[in-house]
Amino acid sequence: MAKVTVDGIEVEVPNGATVLQACEAAGKEIPRFCYHERLSVAGNCRMCLVEVEKAPKPVASCAYPVADGMVVKTDSPVVRNARRGVMEFLLINHPLDCPICDQGGECDLQDQAVGYGMDHSRYREAKRAVKDKYVGPLIKTIMTRCIQCTRCVRFAAEVAGVPELGATGRGEAMEIGTYVEKALTTELSGNLIDICPVGALTSRPYAFVARPWELRKTDSIDVQDATGTNIRIDTRGPEVLRILPRINEDVNEEWMADRGRFSFDGLKRKRLDRPWVRVDGGLRQASWPEAFAAIATKLKGMRGERIGAIAGDLVEAESMFALKALMAKLGSENLDCRTDFAAVDVTRPDFYRFNTTIAGIEEADALLIIGSNPRTESPVINARIRKRWVAGRFPVGRIGPAGIDLTYAHEHLGEGPDAIRALLDGSHPFMEVLKTAKRPMVLLGRGALMRADGLAVLAAAWEVARQADALREDWHGFNLLHLFGGQVGALALGFLPGASGQDIGQMLNGGVDALWLLGADGVDPATIPAETFVIYQGHHGDRIAGRADVILPGAAYTEKDGTWLNTEGRVQRGHLAVHPPGEAREDWRIIRAASEALGATLSFDSLAALRDAMALDEGLERRFVADATGPAADPSAMSAAPFVLPLANYHQADVIARASDVMAQCAATYAAPMPVAAE
Amino acid sequence: MSFEQPTHFAFDESSEAEIGKILAKYPEAKKASGVIPLLYVAQRQMGRSTGSAWVPKVAMDVIAGRLGMAPIRVYEVATFYFMFNMKPIGRHHLQLCGTTPCMLRGSDDVMRACHDAAHVQVGQTSADGLFTLTEVECLGACVNAPVLQVDDDYFEDLDYERTVALIEALKRGERPTPGSSIGRQTSAPEGGPLTLVDVPGVVVAGGE
Numbered sequence: 001m002a003k004v005t006v007d008g009i010e011v012e013v014p015n016g017a018t019v020l021q022a023c024e025a026a027g028k029e030i031p032r033f034c035y036h037e038r039l040s041v042a043g044n045c046r047m048c049l050v051e052v053e054k055a056p057k058p059v060a061s062c063a064y065p066v067a068d069g070m071v072v073k074t075d076s077p078v079v080r081n082a083r084r085g086v087m088e089f090l091l092i093n094h095p096l097d098c099p100i101c102d103q104g105g106e107c108d109l110q111d112q113a114v115g116y117g118m119d120h121s122r123y124r125e126a127k128r129a130v131k132d133k134y135v136g137p138l139i140k141t142i143m144t145r146c147i148q149c150t151r152c153v154r155f156a157a158e159v160a161g162v163p164e165l166g167a168t169g170r171g172e173a174m175e176i177g178t179y180v181e182k183a184l185t186t187e188l189s190g191n192l193i194d195i196c197p198v199g200a201l202t203s204r205p206y207a208f209v210a211r212p213w214e215l216r217k218t219d220s221i222d223v224q225d226a227t228g229t230n231i232r233i234d235t236r237g238p239e240v241l242r243i244l245p246r247i248n249e250d251v252n253e254e255w256m257a258d259r260g261r262f263s264f265d266g267l268k269r270k271r272l273d274r275p276w277v278r279v280d281g282g283l284r285q286a287s288w289p290e291a292f293a294a295i296a297t298k299l300k301g302m303r304g305e306r307i308g309a310i311a312g313d314l315v316e317a318e319s320m321f322a323l324k325a326l327m328a329k330l331g332s333e334n335l336d337c338r339t340d341f342a343a344v345d346v347t348r349p350d351f352y353r354f355n356t357t358i359a360g361i362e363e364a365d366a367l368l369i370i371g372s373n374p375r376t377e378s379p380v381i382n383a384r385i386r387k388r389w390v391a392g393r394f395p396v397g398r399i400g401p402a403g404i405d406l407t408y409a410h411e412h413l414g415e416g417p418d419a420i421r422a423l424l425d426g427s428h429p430f431m432e433v434l435k436t437a438k439r440p441m442v443l444l445g446r447g448a449l450m451r452a453d454g455l456a457v458l459a460a461a462w463e464v465a466r467q468a469d470a471l472r473e474d475w476h477g478f479n480l481l482h483l484f485g486g487q488v489g490a491l492a493l494g495f496l497p498g499a500s501g502q503d504i505g506q507m508l509n510g511g512v513d514a515l516w517l518l519g520a521d522g523v524d525p526a527t528i529p530a531e532t533f534v535i536y537q538g539h540h541g542d543r544i545a546g547r548a549d550v551i552l553p554g555a556a557y558t559e560k561d562g563t564w565l566n567t568e569g570r571v572q573r574g575h576l577a578v579h580p581p582g583e584a585r586e587d588w589r590i591i592r593a594a595s596e597a598l599g600a601t602l603s604f605d606s607l608a609a610l611r612d613a614m615a616l617d618e619g620l621e622r623r624f625v626a627d628a629t630g631p632a633a634d635p636s637a638m639s640a641a642p643f644v645l646p647l648a649n650y651h652q653a654d655v656i657a658r659a660s661d662v663m664a665q666c667a668a669t670y671a672a673p674m675p676v677a678a679e
Numbered sequence: 680m681s682f683e684q685p686t687h688f689a690f691d692e693s694s695e696a697e698i699g700k701i702l703a704k705y706p707e708a709k710k711a712s713g714v715i716p717l718l719y720v721a722q723r724q725m726g727r728s729t730g731s732a733w734v735p736k737v738a739m740d741v742i743a744g745r746l747g748m749a750p751i752r753v754y755e756v757a758t759f760y761f762m763f764n765m766k767p768i769g770r771h772h773l774q775l776c777g778t779t780p781c782m783l784r785g786s787d788d789v790m791r792a793c794h795d796a797a798h799v800q801v802g803q804t805s806a807d808g809l810f811t812l813t814e815v816e817c818l819g820a821c822v823n824a825p826v827l828q829v830d831d832d833y834f835e836d837l838d839y840e841r842t843v844a845l846i847e848a849l850k851r852g853e854r855p856t857p858g859s860s861i862g863r864q865t866s867a868p869e870g871g872p873l874t875l876v877d878v879p880g881v882v883v884a885g886g887e
Contacts, residue, residue, distance in 0.1 A: 168758040179754040252724035257854065 002068040007075060018622070019061035019072055020048055031112045032085065033150035033197045035062035037156055038253065045090070045149050047112065047310045049082040050074050056080040062122040087116040090147050093128050094198070094246060100476065101145065102616040103199030105212040109147065122245075128174050135165070136183035137665040138262055139192055139610070139659045140207050144559055146176050146200035152192045160186040161386050161407025176200070183669050186407075187379035187648065190261040193563030194244065194254070205262055205662050206242045210234075215241060220574035221564045222260035223314045223485025223557045224654050226565025227358070227378045229256050233264075233558050233577035240264045240558050240578055243647060251566065259657050264558065266660030270541045272553035273582025283551070288583065292597035294550050298533050299514055304331020308512035310504055311337040311495050311647045312519030312538065313484035314654060316562025316574070319554075319587035320486075320495050321614045322602060323518050326591055328649035329600035333498025334507055337490030340483075340646065342446050343454025343506065344491060345631040351458070352491050353569040354381075356441050357475035362388050364477070366437030368413075368430070368470075369398040370420065370461050371643035372445020372481050375406050376650040378567070382406065383622060395437075397430045400445070400643045412551040417453070420460045424467065424635065436470035441477045446487070447646030449480075460635035481567055483646060484654060485557070486519070492616065517544060518587065519554065521655040539580070552594070553584035556656065560586040561607060561617065571616050617626065640647045682767050694724045698745075710746050714756050717742045718763050730808075732772065761815075763873060768811035769804040770848055773797065774828040778815045780821035785838060789825050790814075792842035794840035802842070812841040822866040823859055832857035 001012045004019075006026035013022045016043070033045035050061045053071035058078060073079060091113065098104045113261035130143040130530030136286045150167060153176065157163040160618045162597040166181050170378050178184070184192075192201045215234040222243070229377055230246040243264055245256035259409060264518045275291035286294070299307060309327050311320050320337070327335060338344065345351040356364060374382040388394050389408040396410035399419040413430055422428035442465040448457050462471075462478055470477025482488055490496075497503045502511040508523070514533040517523060525547035528534060538547035539556040557564075559580040563573050580586065585593075595602040602608040647653045651666040690698060701716040718734055721742060726732030734757055743750040757763045764772070773793055777786050790801075799805040799812040820826045823835030827842065834845055834857055841860045848855050863869055 066742035157749070164751055164756040168754050170759045170761075178757070179751060 002070070004064045004068075004070045004072060004281050006072045006229075008323065013066055015066070017066050019050060019052065019064045019066055019070070020058065020197040022066050022070075023050065023061060023074055025070060026035055030074060031115065031579045032062060032063055033108060033112075033147060034151060035415050036151055036154075037153040037194065039151060042150050044156065046086045047083060047116075048088075048439060049079060049086065051076050051078050055307070056530055065493060066440060073127035079645065081223070083120070087113060088118060088122070089119060090626060091121065092123050093144075094147060095127065095144050095282075097145070100208075101142070101199040101200040102140075102207055102209075103145075107199060108197035128172060133175075133177040134181050134183070135178060135192075136383055137199075137662070137669050138189050138258060139184075140202045141200060142202070143175060143200055144175070145198050147198055147578075148174060149197055150174060150176070151195045151197065152201060155192060155195050156184065156186070159191070159383055159387070160188045160389065161186075161383075162186045165511040176357060185670070186203065187258050187376060188255055191245075191255050199405075202241065203262075205265060208234055212242050213254055216577075218575050218577035219246065220558065220577060221485065221566075222256065222571045222572075223316075223564055223574075224260040224263065224475075224656060225257060225378050225380075226482035226484055226487060226567035227252060227257070227380045228485065228564065228568070228570055228572050229260055229380055230572070231256065231260065238578050238581075240267055244566070250357070251568075251570065252358075252380045254385070255380050255383055256280075259344050259653065259663065262666070263651075263654075263657040263660040265662050266540075266656040266658065267556050267558060269659040269661070271584070271659075272539060272541050272545060272551055272582050273580075274553055275583060276548070277597065277657065278549040283546075283548075287599075288593070289550060291550050292594055295535055295594060296597045296599075298549075299447050302514060305334065305500070305502075306513040307332040307508040307516070308334035308336075308487035308502060309516040309518065310339060310507065310513070310523060311335075311486070311490050312339060312517070312521050312655075314656070315490070315519040315558060315587070316557065316560065317486075317487040317489040317493055317614065318562055318565055318607065318610055320490055320493050322588045322591040322604075322610060323516065323552035324495055324599075324603055325517075325597045325613075326600060327594065329602070330398060330598065333501030335495050335497060335501060335502035336507065337487070337495040338504055339520050340446070340450050342449040343451075343458065344449060344480075344493065344496075345455060345633070346491050346496060347631070348410050348627075349492070349569060350463070350476060350478065350481075351631050352480050353488065354443075354479040354481060354523075355565040356479050357568050358384055361389070361441065364388060364437075364439045364441040365394060366434050366440040367394065367395065367396045367443060368434060368441070369400070369410070369467075370441045370445065370462065370464075371400050371448025371457070371645075372443060372612055373400065373406070373645050373647075374481060375404075376447075376645075376653075377445060377447075377481055377483055378646050381567075389640045395430075397433070400448075401645060415639055416639055417457060417460065420457070420635075420638065424460065424463050431464075431468070434470070435521050437468070439477065440468045440470045441467070441479060441480055443479045445643075446480065448643050449644060450644075451639075451641065453637055453641075455631065456635055456637035459631045459633040462630035463635050466628050466630060467480055469511050481568075484646075485564045485566065488567055488569055489563065492565055493614070497539070509591060517548070519655075520544065534619075537587060539584065540656065540659055542655045552590050553580070554587040554590060555580040555584055559584075563611070565616075639649050683847075685735050685737055688721070688735060688741050690720070690741070691724055691728070693727075709750050711752075714742060714746055714748065714753055715760070717746065717831060718753075718757055726830070729767075730770050732768040733767050749794045761809045761843065769799075770809045770883075771811070771829055773799070773810055773812045774815045776816070776818045776820075776824070776828075778817040778821075780817075781825040784824035787841040789827055789837050789842045792837075792839045793827075793846065796843040797848035797865040810846070829857075835859045836863065838862045864870070 004022040009026040011025040030048045032048045034042045042277045048061045049058040051073040065193040153165045154166040218233045229252040230248040234242045247254045276284045277286040277294045423431045465478040508527045510529045516535045519538040521542045534548045534551045537552040651663045657663040704711045721738040739753040743753045799808040804811045836859045862874045
């Protein structure tokens with residue numbers, strides 16, 4: 001530890017810390033542009049200059065290591081003058097276009113110019129102008145505003161793992177860009193907007209939409225992948241205008257994936273805003289009482305075992321709990337939440353959760369990925385894996401389709417379960433890598449379970465973890481990576497067939513006469529028998545809604561208070577940011593109202609009462625293995641069929657994204673053969 | 680500004696021999712250090728094969744692949760150093776030093792000679808495609824000012840007439856001997872040695 005005095009305040013910081021960190025420890029704010037905690041230090045903006053006693057001139061605190069006994073001044077006349085000088089130089093080529101700049105109001109340069117800028121410019125020459133660059137359909141560039149802090153260059157190379165941005169040219173002619181015109185091949189590109197301290201990189205969909213002080217900010221959770229990214233929903237009136245990540249070190253740090261960030265325009269399209277009832281073969285607009293009456297007419301008197309319910313991928317825990325309770329009252333155990341037909345074993349929570357935890361990835365020292373492409377299934381978790389890989393000594397093996405760029409080096413062990421067999425019988429050398437590792441991780445993709453032998457794959461992956469000694473009292477190395485925000489919540493609530501209940505396959509096979517689809521957009525309408533009475537409750541008129549006999553318009557994740565469990569099983573709560581459109585209502589209320597119409601009134605009539613009844617385990621302490629016994633299935637039952645990745649199209653993987661125009665543009669840009677494929 | 684980027688580039692045999700020597704200098708893990716020499720190799724090969732020594736994008740991609748670098752990292756280096764030509768140039772690259780010593784010794788005359796004989800303006804390529812003229816900062820040969828660099832060779836102690844003669848020779852496809860155009864030895868005094876001439880036993884080259 002080094003003792004440093006900052007403006008008379010004595011602080012102790014670890015050796016190797018920077019002066020800037022010492023100043024922050026002392027509670028002093030140091031202005032900066034190029035410095036970012038999660039990126040390498042560049043030291044090129046010079047805004048963080050401080051005075052260090054015995055140093056001949058001001059030093060850039062972000063790049064200057066502390067020494068014991070150092071005396072730092074952060075607010076002396078020398079420092080203030082130095083920073084004013086830096087600011088004057090930064091502003092020489094920066095346009096005075098704040099009034100038409102989307103960064104206005106949340107711009108680091110604007111804020112710091114208030115503190116260190118002059119009230120006029122002494123610069124009389126021509127300012128330089130830089131041609132705007134194309135870096136993809138999500139990011140708008142106005143490169144004349146760029147102050148060349150190179151945060152974006154470092155983010156792309158270090159965090160996203162796509163070294164495609166760079167600074168070309170030199171001096172006055174230096175420009176940030178890709179040099180060749182191309183869209184950045186990353187699912188994390190939205191973070192460039194957050195990371196840019198000026199208005200050079202801004203959100204294309206948000207261009208000229210709003211000023212930050214007009215927005216109401218609501219904390220919520222991204223449900224469009226299973227990461228559980230903490231988000232802030234910015235709204236004005238009834239409209240969601242943008243979604244930004246919040247910092248949560250345990251989950252998403254401060255990153256966010258593009259689908260969650262940019263697909264909210266899908267919340268305004270193809271929405272179900274009033275109930276519909278099928279009359280004489282055609283869907284007709286109806287009122288809520290009419291819709292409930294249609295359901296009651298059909299369901300009353302029907303035997304419980306002829307009624308089924310299927311929950312979708314984005315649904316929050318509350319409404320699933322309510323629907324499960326309703327089904328119980330109706331005498332039905334026919335529940336399922338696996339519209340993707342994934343085989344899961346819920347006898348123990350750690351059979352279906354990401355037990356290492358996302359933050360725990362950084363402690364792992366070997367990784368085996370089975371049947372998953374974390375880069376598209378959870379870009380943020382992939383960035384965390386990459387962060388661990390960059391730190392060094394992190395062998396990664398992957399079983400699944402060949403030719404996938406995970407943004408970090410990995411060994412491709414095989415395409416199908418045969419590779420798992422080879423690991424288990426010790427004939428593949430990577431097993432030795434896992435065994436010698438102290439904290440090995442096995443990451444099993446949900447996609448690997450979407451097959452007839454899914455349970456056997458699950459058991460085999462567990463067995464690999466067990467043999468690698470990844471299941472210990474001080475380390476849990478077995479992880480299941482889910483795809484969407486509602487999936488783990490459904491498993492935790494047991495939205496699964498009861499002892500005598502039917503699963504989704506049986507229900508779709510004529511096992512039920514009435515089917516309640518709660519946001520189950522993944523069900524293929526063609527698989528539902530013609531005589532089945534279908535109630536669809538959800539927020540988007542996707543293909544399945546057209547098959548419904550009664551449509552109950554529900555709320556999207558931005559429009560309700562809800563609880564979601566991420567792939568770790570972390571219980572997180574989102575809040576209502578805007579009200580559902582038109583007649584649409586929060587889903588648990590719809591179910592509660594329907595229960596009354598069906599004469600099976602549920603006991604709770606407020607969200608608080610529902611949550612009390614639900615009693616989800618709120619804690620997420622690090623889980624360790626008391627019992628390494630695996631899922632009951634037999635690993636040897638695995639077929640030889642190679643694994644198929646579940647998300648063919650990252651940008652249109654869920655119902656909200658499919659309704660989004662922005663995501664459609666992305667899909668058109670990225671689904672086309674990527675430029676890298678030529679190599 | 681409009682020109683066509685070639686779609687294909689591969690190092691030829693003599694370039695490969697050079698690359699072998701260059702990369703032998705660096706440990707395998709640090710072979711990216713060879714990016715600047717390799718860019719020169721590519722630029723010279725383009726000069727040999729097409730008569731225009733420049734570095735096309737595809738050549739930078741080939742270098743990136745060879746050195747295990749991201750292509751953008753090669754673009755960054757290549758665009759940073761103006762010695763790498765990012766667009767096609769003439770057969771001969773005339774780089775005229777206009778910094779103070781050369782200017783005092785008559786670089787303006789040399790510039791005029793370039794205009795008159797090569798019919799080319801600064802930053803442009805002559806209509807016959809033979810010459811590209813660039814004004815550069817100090818070439819480090821101030822003692823022999825004014826200096827004109829033609830491709831990789833320095834021509835020194837120039838004046839208007841000798842520059843015209845040089846350019847006319849280049850036009851005829853000749854390659855005059857590089858170095859001082861007035862025949863002095865490297866940067867020795869004009870007119871031969873002036874000191875140490877009377878030291879017994881010391882024979883000064885160029886002396887009596």
